[in-house]
Amino acid sequence: MLEVKSLSVSYGAVAALMNVSVHVAEGEFVSLIGSNGAGKTTLLNSIMNIIGHSKGTVTFKGKEITKLNTPKIVKGGMAIVPEGRRIFSNMTVKENLEMGGFTRPAHEVKEKLEQMYDMFPVLGERHDQTAGMLSGGEQQMLAIGRALMTSPKMLLMDEPSMGLAPLVIKEVYEKLKLLASTGLTILLVEQNATMALKYAQRGYVLENGRIILQGKASELLGDNEVKRAYLGKEYKEKWER
Amino acid sequence: MQFLYSGLTSGSIYGLVALGFNIIYNTTGIINFAQGEFVMFGGMLIYTFFTIFHVPFAIALPVTVLGSFIIGALFERIFVNFCKYKTEINLFTITLAASIILRDVAMHAWGRDSVKVDDYIPIANLKMPGGVISSQSVLIIIVSLLVAWGLNLFLKRSKYGKAMRACFDDQTAAETCGISVRNVRIIAFGVASFMAGVAGVLISPITFVTYDDGIMIGLKGFCAAILGGMGNFWAAVAGGLMLGIFESFSASIIPSGYKDAMAFFVILLILFVKPDGLFGKKRAHRV
Numbered sequence: 179m180l181e182v183k184s185l186s187v188s189y190g191a192v193a194a195l196m197n198v199s200v201h202v203a204e205g206e207f208v209s210l211i212g213s214n215g216a217g218k219t220t221l222l223n224s225i226m227n228i229i230g231h232s233k234g235t236v237t238f239k240g241k242e243i244t245k246l247n248t249p250k251i252v253k254g255g256m257a258i259v260p261e262g263r264r265i266f267s268n269m270t271v272k273e274n275l276e277m278g279g280f281t282r283p284a285h286e287v288k289e290k291l292e293q294m295y296d297m298f299p300v301l302g303e304r305h306d307q308t309a310g311m312l313s314g315g316e317q318q319m320l321a322i323g324r325a326l327m328t329s330p331k332m333l334l335m336d337e338p339s340m341g342l343a344p345l346v347i348k349e350v351y352e353k354l355k356l357l358a359s360t361g362l363t364i365l366l367v368e369q370n371a372t373m374a375l376k377y378a379q380r381g382y383v384l385e386n387g388r389i390i391l392q393g394k395a396s397e398l399l400g401d402n403e404v405k406r407a408y409l410g411k412e413y414k415e416k417w418e419r
Numbered sequence: 420m421q422f423l424y425s426g427l428t429s430g431s432i433y434g435l436v437a438l439g440f441n442i443i444y445n446t447t448g449i450i451n452f453a454q455g456e457f458v459m460f461g462g463m464l465i466y467t468f469f470t471i472f473h474v475p476f477a478i479a480l481p482v483t484v485l486g487s488f489i490i491g492a493l494f495e496r497i498f499v500n501f502c503k504y505k506t507e508i509n510l511f512t513i514t515l516a517a518s519i520i521l522r523d524v525a526m527h528a529w530g531r532d533s534v535k536v537d538d539y540i541p542i543a544n545l546k547m548p549g550g551v552i553s554s555q556s557v558l559i560i561i562v563s564l565l566v567a568w569g570l571n572l573f574l575k576r577s578k579y580g581k582a583m584r585a586c587f588d589d590q591t592a593a594e595t596c597g598i599s600v601r602n603v604r605i606i607a608f609g610v611a612s613f614m615a616g617v618a619g620v621l622i623s624p625i626t627f628v629t630y631d632d633g634i635m636i637g638l639k640g641f642c643a644a645i646l647g648g649m650g651n652f653w654a655a656v657a658g659g660l661m662l663g664i665f666e667s668f669s670a671s672i673i674p675s676g677y678k679d680a681m682a683f684f685v686i687l688l689i690l691f692v693k694p695d696g697l698f699g700k701k702r703a704h705r706v
Contacts (some may be wrong), residue, residue, distance in 0.1 A: 202570075228594065228595070247599075248594040252595060254537050260591065264589040264591065265589075265592070266589060266592065266593075269585065272620050273585075276581060277598065280597050300542060327596075328597055395700065
């Protein structure tokens with residue numbers, strides 16, 4: 179469904195991604211893990227063309243989307259839950275969701291709103307509240323809901339666990355699992371390796387802008403190279419949270 | 420009381436201009452220094468249609484405000500869009516340059532002399548407690564408030580209005596929702612120019628229109644926007660009204676020659692004492 183071929187991105191003289199190739203099949207749940215500054219967010223943002231890239235191609239559903247602008251990519255069926263959630267904090271929960279449905283016809287938005295409230299009851303309870311008032315976990319749910327409002331075929335997730343309590347992280351992942359079971363294709367990038375690999379079918383490990391490992395998620399979970407990529411040493415407890 | 424009435428009149432005009440500043444600031448983060456020129460164009464357009472060509476007012480008015488909207492949208496397409504590096508300082512400079520260009524265009528098109536626009540409604544003085552208020556003033560105040568209220572509805576209810584607020588919050592996130600920030604920016608300039616056009620139409624029968632009218636009204640509107648606090652629409656209206664009232668009261672105490680300076684005195688005071696403006700609230704930011 180998504181195919182990224184030898185993508186390179188640099189910020190000025192600093193190369194952030196070098197020759198990164200990733201593919202995700204339809205209906206798959208793929209996690210891409212890597213430590214701070216490995217280039218995970220850069221990868222997602224350049225897939226969505228939020229930032230430009232210098233080399234490589236991105237193909238989505240058989241069509242090249244390398245040069246399309248972000249709104250067009252969204253219309254094409256790919257959605258992103260951006261890093262740090264980036265909800266519209268001065269707008270209400272309902273308005274946030276409506277913005278997600280911006281490209282969809284009004285009756286579909288209405289229908290989808292109900293679906294979102296069913297899926298995330300807390301959003302329904304607080305639909306009139308300013309989104310900035312929500313807790314971190316609720317904001318994450320809202321960000322996911324907003325992305326789902328675009329009726330995506332594929333969802334890109336950027337660090338859903340960022341700044342959340344372990345219990346809330348689990349809740350978020352359970353929702354993702356549920357979404358994956360409905361046939362949504364998911365590409366997730368995450369620092370929290372254990373969590374991300376536990377729920378995914380396949381995984382990639384990104385280090386310093388390069389893919390250094392890939393394979394079945396369950397195999398990567400026990401891989402020593404993964405630990406090394408994170409810590410250089412086996413500080414097991416620290417990353418196994 | 421008489422000062423209050425005349426203050427409210429000019430204040431509503433400042434309020435409209437301040438709203439225009441606010442809309443563009445909120446969606447693009449820049450101050451559009453050509454805002455005053457939009458007002459002048461509104462006045463000139465109504466002069467052209469209504470006074471020169473004797474088009475009925477019912478037609479001349481929609482044509483003028485629609486024309487204002489188009490001028491604003493074109494302004495964005497021509498001046499802002501072609502700016503390669505859209506940093507704030509570049510865009511400031513561009514709007515400043517554009518305002519001078521627009522002024523010169525107006526000078527060539529309509530000449531250097533002030534032009535008088537015919538009255539829209541019969542002039543009568545209404546007796547009010549403590550003074551009189553002219554029917555024109557009443558018209559200005561009512562229409563300004565109606566337009567401000569309409570804008571509020573547009574931002575709260577309509578799809579594109581909400582999209583404008585989304586862009587104000589987070590442009591990147593708005594793009595990931597499929598909102599074209601480019602289109603929203605065009606609309607923002609159009610709406611801002613529309614508001615200015617309405618202001619221009621309203622005041623021209625009273626104050627006449629001259630090609631360089633835009634400078635003063637633009638700066639005063641800017642003062643009003645700062646006084647109320649950027650980012651808050653009702654604050655802009657309130658800021659405009661307060662500035663107008665303050666101006667006319669100050670004329671009663673100190674020589675009226677200093678009247679124009681009062682606006683700038685106010686802006687300095689605000690910037691020294693309360694830089695967020697009187698009603699400016701800090702935007703909710705997650706750290």
